[in-house]
Amino acid sequence: MASRWTDPRASRALVLGWLAAVFGVSALADLRALGAAAAVSLLVFHRGLVRNVRRAARSAVPISVGLSAVSWLFLWAVQRTRPDVEPFVALALRTAVIAFLTFAVLDRVNLLRACEPWPTLSRLLVVTLAQIHALRLLATDSLQALRSRLVRKPGPRDVLRGAGGVTAAMVTLSTRNAREISDAMRSRGF
Numbered sequence: 001m002a003s004r005w006t007d008p009r010a011s012r013a014l015v016l017g018w019l020a021a022v023f024g025v026s027a028l029a030d031l032r033a034l035g036a037a038a039a040v041s042l043l044v045f046h047r048g049l050v051r052n053v054r055r056a057a058r059s060a061v062p063i064s065v066g067l068s069a070v071s072w073l074f075l076w077a078v079q080r081t082r083p084d085v086e087p088f089v090a091l092a093l094r095t096a097v098i099a100f101l102t103f104a105v106l107d108r109v110n111l112l113r114a115c116e117p118w119p120t121l122s123r124l125l126v127v128t129l130a131q132i133h134a135l136r137l138l139a140t141d142s143l144q145a146l147r148s149r150l151v152r153k154p155g156p157r158d159v160l161r162g163a164g165g166v167t168a169a170m171v172t173l174s175t176r177n178a179r180e181i182s183d184a185m186r187s188r189g190f
Helices: 008-026 031-044 049-059 061-079 086-108 119-149 156-161 163-187
Strands: none
Touching: 008 031, 008 086, 031 086, 049 061, 049 086, 061 086, 119 163
């Protein structure tokens, strides 16, 4: 969230521009138009390009490509004919462009300062960020605990076996964390 956009109005303008861009990109279905949108996005947000492409490639692209592939295979199995690949490629490319735009804007915007005029939105942002942080810590701690208990590297089966306990701990932690943050914000007059 470190940013050269210290003026809250500039941050708000960039967030509004991001909303408009995401809305526009989500309406595109043609591969050429999506390619042009990707090229424009890469040109506009060239600062931090490699980092933001890497973030999008690690977070959103594998899920989108996986879901597209599963959907394509399911349609092929149901229809007994090979479906057209273009809509599924467009879906994956659309997701990649939106993820890149999101990471590029988050690199440049101070969200807390941009949300200052709207206290409810500021509270929601604080609670959301705190929940993400708490859940990330819990997931990291649970993986480290799993690694420390096993002689070998934990595989998918080991992770699935421990998922119930971790999920219960995540729900308990997130509930407690939300209550503590809410109490702290209320005591500060929010």
